[in-house]
Amino acid sequence: MAQEQKQPRRSSETEEQQQSEETTESSVAERKEALDTEVDDLLDEIDDVLETNAEDFVKSFIQKGGE
Amino acid sequence: MSVRRVMGTEIEYGIAVTGQPSANPMVSSSQVVNAYASATVRARRARWDFEEESPLRDARGYDVSRQVADPSQLTDEDLGLANVILTNGARLYVDHAHPEYATPEVTTPLDAVLWEKAGEQVMLDAARRAAVMPGGAPIVLYKNNTDGKGASYGAHENYLMRRSTPFSEIVRHLTPFFVSRQVVCGAGRVGRGQDGREDGFQVSQRADFFEVEVGLETTLKRPIINTRDEPHADPDKYRRLHVIIGDANMSEVSTFLKVGTTSLVLAMIEDGFLGRELMVSGPVASLRAVSHDPSLQHLLTLADGRRLTAVQLQMEYLDLARKHVEDRLGADADAQTREVLARWESVLDRLDRDPMECAGELDWVAKLKLLEQYRDRDGLAWDDAKLALIDLQYADLRPEKGLYHRMAAAGRIERLLDDAAIERAMHDPPEDTRAYFRGRCLEKFAENVAAASWDSVIFDLPGRDSLQRVPTLDPLRGSRAHVGDLLDRSDTAAALLGELAG
Numbered sequence: 001m002a003q004e005q006k007q008p009r010r011s012s013e014t015e016e017q018q019q020s021e022e023t024t025e026s027s028v029a030e031r032k033e034a035l036d037t038e039v040d041d042l043l044d045e046i047d048d049v050l051e052t053n054a055e056d057f058v059k060s061f062i063q064k065g066g067e
Numbered sequence: 068m069s070v071r072r073v074m075g076t077e078i079e080y081g082i083a084v085t086g087q088p089s090a091n092p093m094v095s096s097s098q099v100v101n102a103y104a105s106a107t108v109r110a111r112r113a114r115w116d117f118e119e120e121s122p123l124r125d126a127r128g129y130d131v132s133r134q135v136a137d138p139s140q141l142t143d144e145d146l147g148l149a150n151v152i153l154t155n156g157a158r159l160y161v162d163h164a165h166p167e168y169a170t171p172e173v174t175t176p177l178d179a180v181l182w183e184k185a186g187e188q189v190m191l192d193a194a195r196r197a198a199v200m201p202g203g204a205p206i207v208l209y210k211n212n213t214d215g216k217g218a219s220y221g222a223h224e225n226y227l228m229r230r231s232t233p234f235s236e237i238v239r240h241l242t243p244f245f246v247s248r249q250v251v252c253g254a255g256r257v258g259r260g261q262d263g264r265e266d267g268f269q270v271s272q273r274a275d276f277f278e279v280e281v282g283l284e285t286t287l288k289r290p291i292i293n294t295r296d297e298p299h300a301d302p303d304k305y306r307r308l309h310v311i312i313g314d315a316n317m318s319e320v321s322t323f324l325k326v327g328t329t330s331l332v333l334a335m336i337e338d339g340f341l342g343r344e345l346m347v348s349g350p351v352a353s354l355r356a357v358s359h360d361p362s363l364q365h366l367l368t369l370a371d372g373r374r375l376t377a378v379q380l381q382m383e384y385l386d387l388a389r390k391h392v393e394d395r396l397g398a399d400a401d402a403q404t405r406e407v408l409a410r411w412e413s414v415l416d417r418l419d420r421d422p423m424e425c426a427g428e429l430d431w432v433a434k435l436k437l438l439e440q441y442r443d444r445d446g447l448a449w450d451d452a453k454l455a456l457i458d459l460q461y462a463d464l465r466p467e468k469g470l471y472h473r474m475a476a477a478g479r480i481e482r483l484l485d486d487a488a489i490e491r492a493m494h495d496p497p498e499d500t501r502a503y504f505r506g507r508c509l510e511k512f513a514e515n516v517a518a519a520s521w522d523s524v525i526f527d528l529p530g531r532d533s534l535q536r537v538p539t540l541d542p543l544r545g546s547r548a549h550v551g552d553l554l555d556r557s558d559t560a561a562a563l564l565g566e567l568a569g
Contacts, residue, residue, distance in 0.1 A: 039440050042477070046437070049468050050460060054452040058215070060088035061459055064164035066079040066220030067285040067311065 068338060068395035069404040070330045073227035073300075073500060073542045075172050076183050076322075078315050079165040079220040080190055081209035081462070092164035095197075095206055099166045100149035100159055102200050103193035107153070115150045115158065116520040152519045154494050154510040156502030157182065159189060163286075165220050166190060166208065171502030172521070172542050175403050176327035178497055180319050181484055185492035191464045192493075210315045211254065211462035212272035215455060217262040219276040221285065222315035224326060226308045227300060227542060232337050237308065238281055238292050240336045243345045243369075244329070244384055245291050245312050246354045247377035249274060250363055250418055251411070252325035254314035255431030257438065257449070257458040259359055266449040267359070268438060270431050272314040274358035280350055285311050291350055299521035300542050308333065317462060317471035319483040320428040324414065327407035331388045340391045345383055346370040361435055363422055378419045385411050428481050433474060434461050504537075504545030507554045508563075515560035528561050535564055 051057040082099070084090035150160040156171030168186035173179050187210060194206045213219045228237075253270035257263075261275050269275075282290035295309040310329065316322045335341050347353050348368045356365050357377045366374040375383070389408055392400050417424035426436040438454055441447055447454055463469035466476070474480045496506030501522075508516055508524050517527040517534055521542075526535040539545050557563035 040444075042437075042474075042479070043440060043444055045477070046457075046470060046473060049470075049473060050453075051456055054456040058452045058455040058459065061081075061083060061214050062088065062216060063081050063214035063218045063220060064092055065218045065286055066163045066165045066167075067223070067289075 068331075068334045068340075068391050069401050070176050070327045070334075070407050071174050071401065071403070072330050072333070073172050073174060074179055074326065074330065075170040075225050076179060076326070077167060077169040077221070077223040077225070078183065078186060078210060079162055079167045079222070080464075081211050081214065081220065082165060083207050083209070085205040085207060087204060090204065093161065095204070096161040096164060096166040097149045098197040098200065098203065099190070099193045099206060099208070100151065100161055102196035102203070103159060103189060104149065104151040105200075106196050114518040115152065115160065116518040116523055116525055152505065152509055153189070154496070154506050155182065155185060155492060156496035156500075156506035157186060157189070159186075159193070163220075166193070171496050171506065172500040173497045173502075174499050174543075176323050176330065176407060177403055177483065179326045180322045181488060181492050182497065183322060184319065184484060184489045187464055188489055188493050191466075194464070207468075208464045209459060209462045210317055210464060211459065212315055213256065213261075213276070215256075215258045215263040215458075219261070219273060219289075221311055222273075222313050223285075224310040224313055224329065226310065226330060226333055227298070228306050228308050228333055229337050230298075230302065230304055230306050232306075234294070234306075236336055236339075237333075239346060240341045241332065242280065242291055242350050243347045243367075243380060244332050245310075246347055246350050246357060246367070247380040247384075248325070248328065249314070249354075249358055249431075250377045250381065250422075251328065251414055251429065252313065252316060252321045253358065253429075253431040254316055254321070254462075255434035255458070257455045263455075268361055268435055268449065269358045270361055270363075271354075271358040273312060274354050277312060277351060277354055291354065301540055314430070315462070316430050317469075318428065318430045318433065318480060320410065320414075320481055321430045323483055324407065324411060327403070328384070328388075328411050331392075331404070331407065332384055335387060335391050338391070338395075340394075341387060343383070343387065344370050345380065347380070361422065361431070363418060376419075378415055381411075382415050382419075385415060427479060430461075430471070433471070433480055434458065437461075437470065437474070498547035498551075500542050501539040501545035503547050504539060504550050504554075507550075508560075511554065511557075512560040512563070526560050526564060528564065537564070537567060 082092050082095050084095055152158055158169040160167055168189060170182040170186060173182055190208050194208050197203050198205050212222060249271040254272045256269050256272045259265040259267050259269055277289045277291055279288050279290045281292045282288060283294050291312055293309045293311045296306050298305045298307045313325055353367050363376055363378055366376060367380060368374055392404060414425055422432055423436060425432040438457055461470040466472040475482060496502045505519055505524055515526050515528060516524060518525040522540050524537045528535060553566055
């Protein structure tokens, strides 16, 4: 009897634990997804403003020494 | 003991003419400066007064003869290149093949950031104006320090120091500080070696261009400690420490910490507070080794045999600075001194844990994080031209194209100033130094100012045969408190000079 009473309690505790673990996991995943989207948005925005021919641009950026 | 002292910065900007890679940079630089001058400087244009300039004077106490000096060291000869003084007290000119902006004299790190940022806006405005002049071309300016092909140009800092401080003490205590401070104020660079022959990222733009520990040169055999000694103030009381080792920063926090922490270390040197020996062995090689390891794990060897990372070495300076401020000022320390200490500590703690935690504040980390994101997404190797392009375009001054600007506008990089304050500082001088007198005279009596420099304003008055020179040798006089009322009530330059003479 005592065991029977205990077992369901234990299983509900486990369930709760599992649930909270699932919640944590899913919120981490959500955060990561949000972060990835944020990074994608940033890179998309920067893609839009980057000079178009990287190679030519870098090659022609020639300065004289200063100071 | 605080972050307060007379100081300023000078930035040489990279310059490119869109679609014309072979454009003469001296001509383009002159177009930039002249376009701004024509548009903003009213009446006659005041010349720069070279009388007090002596770039070949050495802090060690001797002069380099002009015959043995390299021609590139002669900055005081008016080569006919554009050179104007602005109403905010700054100097805008062409130095060699770059447009350059020297801030007016300020007394706090935040003001140094403010008037340096104002300089970026002056340059941006100047480049836009040059583009619409007759024969003008689209000119783009970059606040960086190398083209990645072997050329470097400077971002210098100037700090007024007590003459009585032995120069050997400055060298001894400042060298390890300069070897390590790049972890806070480096601007980040794609490519290693002066000409970028090795692939990879490094912390500093400038580290690979320093070849000796101490010296007078700035264009060749660059020294970690520069000995140029032109105080533009009473030479018996002051020296001007000319710092050539810094990177040009876009991030306001980076510049704030660069200037603020350096000022604190100088105060400790002046007060003889740095008993602890922190000299690193092989400073020139160490400077590069720190720059070439963005994981910040490189171990420096100190003279006493200890091995510390650059972050840990900075923590030693921070610890001493905290003690010194506590010792001298206790709870009376001013707000900016406390803010520099708090930010310095916070940044060092995080750099020690994981440098990426500083991506929202420090240039080199912000740049590295962006580069790594591109590498992840597009699978780019370090030799990919796109990464070099990102490095260059981070420093593009145009808000619509510059990557620093895009990230700051999106709230990804912390700001310390608002745009309205920067806009005002393009025109208004600081109020607590002689820059106030210089700037207000140019604003109010432009037609009567024949020339000006850090330590003088020269007037050409109607009906007078000779020019009238007003010396401004003390950087802390000529402030608003000293001459604000006088300037307000003087309707003419003659009235002003009459009162000054009386």
